[in-house]
Amino acid sequence: DTGVSQDPRHKITKRGQNVTFRCDPISEHNRLYWYRQTLGQGPEFLTYFQNEAQLEKSRLLSDRFSAERPKGSFSTLEIQRTEQGDSAMYLCASSLVPGMNTEAFFGQGTRLTVV
């Protein structure tokens, strides 16, 4: 297994367009997380899945954002009607359950630039 992979690595889009990112977690991991990291800040939690169920969404995740994990494997994060404030690095991570504080493994991220 090569770890968590994210696609694309970079995305430039015009304001108002929709974008979709993909995350492939480590194959045996049943938890998958999305974080957002803006310049000069640490990553902030957006949402997470256990298998195919989305169990929590941060208030940072406006109604323009939607995430899915249809078969409990890969996940997609879609942003509709992008705004300049959406420009950030979007990070995906995965981990095992159960177990307290099981390590989360991060992908390299998708850098989104909205122009």
Added chain:
Amino acid sequence: GDSVTQMEGPVTLSEEAFLTINCTYTATGYPSLFWYVQYPGEGLQLLLKATKADDKGSNKGFEATYRKETTSFHLEKGSVQVSDSAVYFCALTGSGGSNYKLTFGKGTLLTVNP
């Protein structure tokens, strides 16, 4: 809510210098504490962790001790190398039902010069 405050960067050191990056936290209960590292062009990697008070996490010459009395988890290394140049993030997971969600500090950029 939970929060992490870490030393503002950037930090610039010469090779073989001693490193300390301060980290303090606010959380209810008994969080677990982490240091993550992000090398240029790479994803976040777990560097070390501690899950209860007085635990010491260590890896690759880095150490940090979970100090509940001072709510701190400072990162130290006795002799840094050029290859340690990276961004370091202090983080925590809450106790109980929020033990899956990482709360990060803003990160500290470390540059080590030869």
